[in-house]
Amino acid sequence: RMTWQAYHRLDDVHSYLDYLEQTYPALCSSQVIGSSVHGRPLKLLKISNGKPGNKAIWVDGGMHAREWISPATVTYIINHLVLNIDSEPNELQNIDWYFLPIANPDGYEYSHTTDRLWRKNRARSGQCAGTDLNRNFGYKWGGKGSGRNPCQEIYAGTGPFSEPETAAIRTFITSTKAKWRAYVSFHSYGQYILYPWGYDRVVTPDYKELQTVAQKASNAIRASGGPAYTFGPAGSTLYPASGGSDDWAKGTVGMKYAYTIELRDSGRYGFVLPATYIKPTATEAWQALRVIAQAAAA
Ligand code: 0X9
Numbered sequence: 001r002m003t004w005q006a007y008h009r010l011d012d013v014h015s016y017l018d019y020l021e022q023t024y025p026a027l028c029s030s031q032v033i034g035s036s037v038h039g040r041p042l043k044l045l046k047i048s049n050g051k052p053g054n055k056a057i058w059v060d061g062g063m064h065a066r067e068w069i070s071p072a073t074v075t076y077i078i079n080h081l082v083l084n085i086d087s088e089p090n091e092l093q094n095i096d097w098y099f100l101p102i103a104n105p106d107g108y109e110y111s112h113t114t115d116r117l118w119r120k121n122r123a124r125s126g127q128c129a130g131t132d133l134n135r136n137f138g139y140k141w142g143g144k145g146s147g148r149n150p151c152q153e154i155y156a157g158t159g160p161f162s163e164p165e166t167a168a169i170r171t172f173i174t175s176t177k178a179k180w181r182a183y184v185s186f187h188s189y190g191q192y193i194l195y196p197w198g199y200d201r202v203v204t205p206d207y208k209e210l211q212t213v214a215q216k217a218s219n220a221i222r223a224s225g226g227p228a229y230t231f232g233p234a235g236s237t238l239y240p241a242s243g244g245s246d247d248w249a250k251g252t253v254g255m256k257y258a259y260t261i262e263l264r265d266s267g268r269y270g271f272v273l274p275a276t277y278i279k280p281t282a283t284e285a286w287q288a289l290r291v292i293a294q295a296a297a298a
């Protein structure tokens with residue numbers, strides 16, 4: 001079924017989540033939190049030991065269609081967590097984990113069938129298709145690094161949360177009674193650990209704490225044999241880009257530890273990363289996520 005030796009299609013990933021729910025009913029539950037423009041399900045997996053005091057962490061992947069390493073990494077982490085949760089420290093066992101492996105199912109499928117380098121969702125707007133979901137969130141929507149023209153790769157949509165994919169994430173996170181402490185979005189490529197703000201070259205009042213955790217996460221990757229991951233505030237470390245999910249998670253929802261992690265590589269293969277890199281990339285991503293989760297649990 002899931003091998004992590006190949007990139008899998010949407011249906012395979014969703015069947016895998018169903019399998020986990022059936023096989024580990026005490027630990028795993030899946031839920032459809034909405035639908036894409038073309039009616040495909042946004043399928044979430046919750047991993048929880050059910051303890052009432054648990055803090056909550058959100059992890060998503062596949063917001064950008066062509067970044068295939070991201071959904072592969074998220075499913076790898078899910079699998080690892082389910083199989084090894086008993087050997088993790090108590091703080092990590094007592095977390096409610098919410099995983100959305102493929103946040104942009106239409107774009108993901110389109111990148112498999114038609115255009116390998118597709119980025120956006122598949123909303124139709126005039127001559128061009130697609131809104132950049134990572135410009136469509138409602139914090140500082142429409143500012144620097146986002147576009148008004150539907151033909152741009154960074155088109156922000158007609159308004160904040162104009163897309164069903166982002167609207168579903170907003171509704172789920174804001175209406176679920178969970179003690180949200182961390183938000184992690186996996187993207188590629190470039191090997192970066194980024195935190196708010198992304199909308200401009202400015203930092204949050206608590207950026208030192210975010211920086212310390214990012215530094216620890218980067219160190220954990222190196223210690224596990226992985227490559228260097230650069231860390232810093234998104235706007236000044238990468239480029240300013242507004243309407244991102246990380247800024248919304250922190251600025252609107254108040255999830256303290258909000259990160260965007262740009263996975264491998266640093267440019268040799270870029271988005272078209274060979275599947276042989278799934279395991280090493282996902283292993284190091286889990287090391288980084290553990291560090292963030294430990295901070296969130298504290
Ligand atoms: O531009 C993006 O959306 C992300 N990079 S990517 O190459 N995967 O497209 C970076 C987003 C960082 N966060 C914010 N700017 N809010």
Ligand code: ZN
Binds near residue numbers: 067187188
């Ligand atoms: Zn991306």
